[in-house]
Amino acid sequence: MQMSNYMKNTYRYGIIATLIAMALMLGIPAVMCTIYGMWPEWSLIASVAGPLMALFVPTALAEQLSMIPIGGTTCYLNSILGNVMNIKFPCYLSAIATVDATPGTEEADVMGMIAVTVSGMVSMITVVLGVILLAPLKPILQTESVAIATNYILPALYGSMGISAFISRGAGSKYKAPRKPLIAITSLIIVYAFNFLVMPIAGKEGYAMLIMLGVTLLIAYAYYKSGIVKLEKKD
Numbered sequence: 001m002q003m004s005n006y007m008k009n010t011y012r013y014g015i016i017a018t019l020i021a022m023a024l025m026l027g028i029p030a031v032m033c034t035i036y037g038m039w040p041e042w043s044l045i046a047s048v049a050g051p052l053m054a055l056f057v058p059t060a061l062a063e064q065l066s067m068i069p070i071g072g073t074t075c076y077l078n079s080i081l082g083n084v085m086n087i088k089f090p091c092y093l094s095a096i097a098t099v100d101a102t103p104g105t106e107e108a109d110v111m112g113m114i115a116v117t118v119s120g121m122v123s124m125i126t127v128v129l130g131v132i133l134l135a136p137l138k139p140i141l142q143t144e145s146v147a148i149a150t151n152y153i154l155p156a157l158y159g160s161m162g163i164s165a166f167i168s169r170g171a172g173s174k175y176k177a178p179r180k181p182l183i184a185i186t187s188l189i190i191v192y193a194f195n196f197l198v199m200p201i202a203g204k205e206g207y208a209m210l211i212m213l214g215v216t217l218l219i220a221y222a223y224y225k226s227g228i229v230k231l232e233k234k235d
Helices: 005-036 041-073 075-081 084-098 106-141 144-150 155-165 181-198 207-228
Strands: none
Touching: 005 075, 005 106, 005 181, 041 084, 041 207, 075 084, 075 106, 084 106, 084 155, 144 207, 155 181
């Protein structure tokens, strides 16, 4: 199957944009440190970066392994803009669900790219408005009621994302799997059982995500082979 011009250009420009973004992110601090002669000692960098890398590298690796097969070319833009799992990826899933597109197809890539781009533009506009209105709204933002409300924003966001993923019965544009939520429920039971009965996973979320990727695939394969989860054609 020959790749379309859209896909070829997307891969090409995606790689170029990623390299430019990496050069800017790493180059600007390097230039500033060189100009002002304030390079830190490598031993200090290692002592600070080591624990952070141990925490975030497995998380980032797990995100990429789980997102790239689904997100396709939108992952270039996701990695540059950030806020992937809490904003960009849900926008992508919502967009392809709206048009009933199958992840991994060109249609899903096009719709997902539009959704992620618009999401990035909205995020930048929101940041600009936040910077402009930060001083006038400071008395309101520092009130006790707002402080309490902000503690529930992320749990509410991830809760709604989790519920929509757990109850989904879709399996592409042509098939559905009525019992697919059983896979997510089984994975959740394993995670909660390990967390409360074996050892807490706080601080080890990245490693837990990597392990559960494989475990969930095995659960899905076992349920499919045993006939517990079956694919049915959509009406």
